[in-house]
Amino acid sequence: MPKQNKFEDVDVTASLEAIMKQNTGFYQSDFDIDREIIAKAVASDSKEGKTLLWFCRPSGTHCFRERDVFLKDTAPHNTWRFYMEQTSDRILAYAIELTGRERGKIKGSLYELDYSRHYERVKEKGLPADTVKLIYERGEQMIPAGQYFSGSPDPQLGKFERFEALPNDPDALKWLLQEEHRSREQLPQGDFKAHIAALHDGLIETEARRIVREMKRNYEPNSPNKTHFMVELSPAFMRLADTKDTDRLFSMLPYKTLSFSKIEGRHGTYALIDKGENRDREIRKPRPSVRAQLKADKTKTAPKKAAAKNKNHDLEV
Incomplete structure (x- = not known):
């Protein structure tokens, strides 16, 4: 499981929009509602009101006050749980702590969440209201x-x-939110550009794993002429992917007879493999680029520099 990071003093809406574009192919206009929620929250007088939870999925986004997500039977609580319990969507989730406005931009910190683990905390620790x-x-x-x-x-x-x-017990909610804050403050500082690149890689890998999984589910060839197994490439993925991304997806799929093709009379693009192809395979891990490999090799072979000598000014006279 990849480690989570925090990203401090960022342009909150610009950063979330960049994240959304690595996962949300449909209903990106949901983010307009999120902008309004964030703008109202940053003007809030209470610290509790400035802490939000946000996630994006292939078809939309949601933004809630953290306090509301931890209150049972509220719409935010139920929505936060729904996508874990009822879907297999790829969810990118973050906590947001707003600090204010600076030159017209809403500033704050983003904390990456492991959605499945956070869901378990919400389910276990949710309080009656x-x-x-x-x-x-x-x-x-x-x-x-x-x-x-x-x-x-x-x-x-x-x-x-x-x-x-x-909440029936306001002190319990206050303690719970403080505990959540302390927990995410321990996260290491991340490089946001590297984070976006990793999310984009994850978009392609998630689609590759889905296709492999779907190929295994079919017992009989399911192409119109029954000569191939086929799986539609996710429409949400196709809205986000460019030619290089589909090329990378192709290279990660472990099939010798693979092709991407349109099917007459159907919408979308399909991955097809011959009916005799071995489908009991996993994805091919993408190879690191030559540049990345050279950089890694250079780091390994570079001699360690001696530590710089510092003056101890307390001993000077």
Whole structure:
């Protein structure tokens, strides 16, 4: 499992958009909603309101306050769990801690999350929230969780602004969020450009593994003329990939008779292999580039430099 990193003092929206483009082929417009959520959060008076959880998937993105994700039966909690429990989507997830605005940019830190492990924490540590606070322009109103409300203006309280779930035990939520913060603060500082490159490599490898997995699932040839096994290349992947990416994908698939082709009467592009091809194989690991190999060899053979001598000024007279 690759290690997670943190990326401090970044342009938050630009960084998240770059991440999204390594995974989200459809509904990238979801990110417009995320921008609004982030812009409102950075203006929040509470530290709790400035900490968000965000993820992207092949068909869309989601952004929630961290506190809400850890409150059971809320929409953020249920959504965060749904994509682990009900899909096999590749999910790229991050915690966001906003620090403010600088020259028109929203700044903060991103913390890479292992979505599957984070899901387990949310599932295990989620707290009950049996009350919902309705917030109006001139006051608040409490109702039981699950009770319908229209969001209409109130004669006494004025315009409805928003609502939030309230934990049964506020101190438990406060402690939990502090624990989450302390945990991710231990992550090493990462190189964001290298991170984006690794995510792009992961996009291609994930698609290769999916195709190999799907090839194994078919017991009989499934091409129209029953002479080949075939798997459609993911439409979300194809929206993100260029020619070099599909070439790399081709090189990672372990089949001698492989071809990428259109099928008459069907949309999309398909990976096809002869019906006699051995399908009990795993992907080929991509070879490192010549430049990367030379750099690695140079690092191994380079002589170690002697440590620089420092003056001990305390001993000077």
